Amino acid sequence: MKKITLALLTALLIAGGVLWIWTTTAPEALVIDQARIRLVAGSGPQGGYFSLHNRTSTAVTLQSASSPAFARVMLHQTRIRDGQSEMQSLQDGVTVAPGESIEFVPGGMHLMLMQALQPLQVGDSVPVVLEFAGQDQQVQSFTHQFVVVPLTP
């Protein structure tokens, strides 16, 4: 009886451990969709938008982003306060609680993609690397394809 209990306990511990590893490291547990870049004419920066669903059991922080197609990518937020529009860098990143989602949308949080290395066209697919830190401060990078869309749908 004792042996069975011990075996069961061991199995549970292993299963628990596997589950813990899966939830903390499995990339599919962070879901990114509607990833898009709104094409603004000219050589200025472009805005990147997406939804991020944290389906892990721990909080994650989107710390930074980069793209081989742009010289620099920054996390930004537009804020309108007393009729004044301001753009701010999200220097501390954006933390998403377990089970929560965040939206990067026009007029709110956005990726500011600076200096496209090649001209972009509607329909292009652009890889963007998103870097996340978990509770253990371990950084994970995910590359996601962002589709270039016209400014107005």
Next chain:
Amino acid sequence: MCLLRFFMLSPALLLLLLLSGCQQSEQWHAKDISGLMPKLRFELSNAQGESVTEADYAAQINLLFFGFTNCPDICPTTLAQLAAAVRNLPESIRDQVHILFVSVDPQRDEGGRLAEYAGAFGEQVVGLTGTQDQLQALTRRYRVTYGYDEADANGYYNVSHSSAVFAFDADGQVRLLIRDDLTPAQIAEDMQRLQQNT
């Protein structure tokens, strides 16, 4: 901390919006500000670097909006909204409406860059900028402000600017304050009324 401040401010903003909504005349989707601001007047430069004044855009409806081209989010959103409104107008009056996009970042927005950015939104969008003195005279006149953040390690700096869009009638009188929550169809309706109402 900043985020916290934002959420604390939201109820106050909402109340302000509600209050301004109450005072609004039923005829307009935008806020009627007739007589609350002076007539359209400015000295600026166009994207070709030529000096221009309000006289160059006389006898037409003008939508005045401030921004900068290093703005990938709110400026193109507003310009696209206004440009879509102009496209919604009957063809006969479309060329009697201009969107005056005034860059408050002349250091980076000279010549080609401004022309390319503004022109992409349609023929009715005019890119303008000016010296700091000219820009300050214009923004003071319409009681708005702008400012620059400190540059980061790469020399990039953010610009804060008014999100207001002012509509002037063909006589140059200020008439409407267009909010960003209006649809292009609503803005177009207001432009049509303004055109008939001048």
